[in-house]
Amino acid sequence: MQALAHPVLVLDAHDRVAQANAAAEALFEMSAAQLDGLALAGLLPGSAVVELVSQCRAQGRSVAGWELQLATARGGRLVADLHTAVLPEARGMIVLTLSVRTARQRLDQGLSHRGAARSVVGLAEMLAHEVKNPLSGIRGAAQLLQASVDPGDRALTDLIVDEVDRICALVNRMDAFSVAAETRREPVNIHEVLERVRRLAQSGFARHVRFAERYDPSLPAVSGDRDQLIQVMLNLVKNAAEATPREGGEIHLATRFQYGARATRRDGGPAVALPILVSIQDNGAGIPEAVRPHLFEPFVTSKTNGSGLGLALVAKIVGDHGGLIEFDSQPRRTCFRLMLPIAEGGPLLHAS
Ligand SMILES: Nc1ncnc2c1ncn2[C@@H]1O[C@H](COP(=O)(O)OP(=O)(O)O)[C@@H](O)[C@H]1O
Ligand SMILES: [Mg+2]
Numbered sequence: 001m002q003a004l005a006h007p008v009l010v011l012d013a014h015d016r017v018a019q020a021n022a023a024a025e026a027l028f029e030m031s032a033a034q035l036d037g038l039a040l041a042g043l044l045p046g047s048a049v050v051e052l053v054s055q056c057r058a059q060g061r062s063v064a065g066w067e068l069q070l071a072t073a074r075g076g077r078l079v080a081d082l083h084t085a086v087l088p089e090a091r092g093m094i095v096l097t098l099s100v101r102t103a104r105q106r107l108d109q110g111l112s113h114r115g116a117a118r119s120v121v122g123l124a125e126m127l128a129h130e131v132k133n134p135l136s137g138i139r140g141a142a143q144l145l146q147a148s149v150d151p152g153d154r155a156l157t158d159l160i161v162d163e164v165d166r167i168c169a170l171v172n173r174m175d176a177f178s179v180a181a182e183t184r185r186e187p188v189n190i191h192e193v194l195e196r197v198r199r200l201a202q203s204g205f206a207r208h209v210r211f212a213e214r215y216d217p218s219l220p221a222v223s224g225d226r227d228q229l230i231q232v233m234l235n236l237v238k239n240a241a242e243a244t245p246r247e248g249g250e251i252h253l254a255t256r257f258q259y260g261a262r263a264t265r266r267d268g269g270p271a272v273a274l275p276i277l278v279s280i281q282d283n284g285a286g287i288p289e290a291v292r293p294h295l296f297e298p299f300v301t302s303k304t305n306g307s308g309l310g311l312a313l314v315a316k317i318v319g320d321h322g323g324l325i326e327f328d329s330q331p332r333r334t335c336f337r338l339m340l341p342i343a344e345g346g347p348l349l350h351a352s
Contacts, residue, residue: 006099013092015040015053022259027100029074029256040096044070049082053094056084075333123298124177132171139164176231176313183320187221187343188229190278194253197233201251206241209249216255222276223343228317235310236280236336242303243284243334252281258339272322274339281335287327295327 001008007024009017020028020035028035028043035043041050047070056063065082072078080098087093142160149157198211222229240251258277287295294300296315301308318325324339 004097006097008098009035009040009096010087011040011053011094011096015050015094017043018093024098026256026258027076027078027098028072029076043073045073046071049096052082053084053096056086056094057092060086062086077328077330124174127171127174132168135164135168135171139168170307173307173309177316182225183228183317184225185223185343186226188224188226190219190222190229190255190276190340191215193226193229193233194255194278197230197237198253200234201237201241205238206249206251208246209241209244209251212250212252214252214254216257219255219257219276221343222340224321224340225317228320232314232317232338233278233280235314239310240280240282240284240334240336243286244282245284248283250283252279254279254281272341274323274341276340276342278338278340279335281333283332284334286331286334287329292329296325 001019001021004021005023007027008021009024010019012018017035017038017040020032024035025032040053044050048065048068049070052063052065062083062085064084067079068082070078070080078100080100083097083099085095085097087095139161142157142164146154146157194213194215198213201209202211237251237253241249244250256277256279258275288302291300291302296311297308298312299308300311315325318338318340322341325336326339327334327336329335
């Protein structure tokens with residue numbers, strides 16, 4: 001039962017959880033101990049599940065439900081197929097199996113982001129060569145002109161210099177995308193990374209936000225590049241902070257060990273396990289519908305002064321780590337989830 005990919009619950013004669021497997025723990029975001037004894041009606045409130053289970057009891061045989069809209073007690077939403085069966089060897093006990101519809105779609109979505117990241121790499125290299133060099137020429141020429149033009153026209157040469165500087169800053173930000181930035185592979189304490197980013201955020205752009213952490217203290221080390229992972233978390237937390245309301249803004253940082261998440265590798269090698277789940281959730285207005293399909297592509301922004309490079313860089317770095325990123329967003333609940341590989345033989349780390 002523990003090894004099954006689908007969430008499985010065993011219910012007692014009163015529709016309370018008697019047993020839950022690892023996939024069910026992950027789905028409901030609760031440990032088996034927390035789930036033990038919980039009423040089904042509380043676990044999946046307002047759904048057709050309770051009704052299907054009582055149907056199963058009444059008829060004494062299996063019942064299935066397809067594409068049910070479910071809401072978990074922790075506020076997650078999902079679409080799932082459901083199977084119930086009576087346990088012949090234990091009177092009154094029922095086995096309930098869910099198969100979540102979105103899992104496959106989510107993985108597909110994650111993989112397509114890698115393509116978006118790759119296209120930025122080419123763009124970054126083109127910009128570095130074709131744009132940066134001429135820019136310094138233009139800037140120098142404008143500065144030379146400054147000496148000889150009428151004082152009244154100085155404003156114009158100043159304008160040229162300022163605008164060139166602005167483009168240079170943008171191109172420099174693109175440098176992070178070039179392949180030259182190697183991804184190191186060493187054990188990284190993801191809690192240390194998150195705490196660092198949180199402190200940075202709270203002393204600056206996220207001063208108005210309340211942070212809440214829910215870290216899994218037994219989480220093993222991530223295999224990756226510490227500096228790049230800091231960049232990823234910083235970009236995600238910055239977006240979250242910018243989305244939260246001025247009053248009552250909240251960001252939740254959470255980590256969890258998740259069995260069973262795997263991704264195929266770009267080089268066609270065996271699938272790698274991505275058991276480290278990091279989520280960053282805010283209570284902002286949600287991701288605008290218009291930007292969603294292209295969220296991870298460069299220059300996609302809904303902000304007046306946005307660069308649209310934050311998430312493109314996130315997608316590139318996560319892809320370089322062999323990880324996945326996904327999001328779901330509704331008003332007051334936007335969540336980005338990262339799935340990252342574990343450092344082989346790395347020590348267990350504890351929340352700082
Ligand atoms: N937590 C979030 N809540 C709402 N919208 C978001 C969030 N994160 C990202 N977005 C949307 O994604 C767009 C792209 O983000 P990003 O790539 O970081 O660029 P930028 O922040 O410069 O606009 C943002 O403009 C915003 O519309
Ligand atoms: Mg941003």
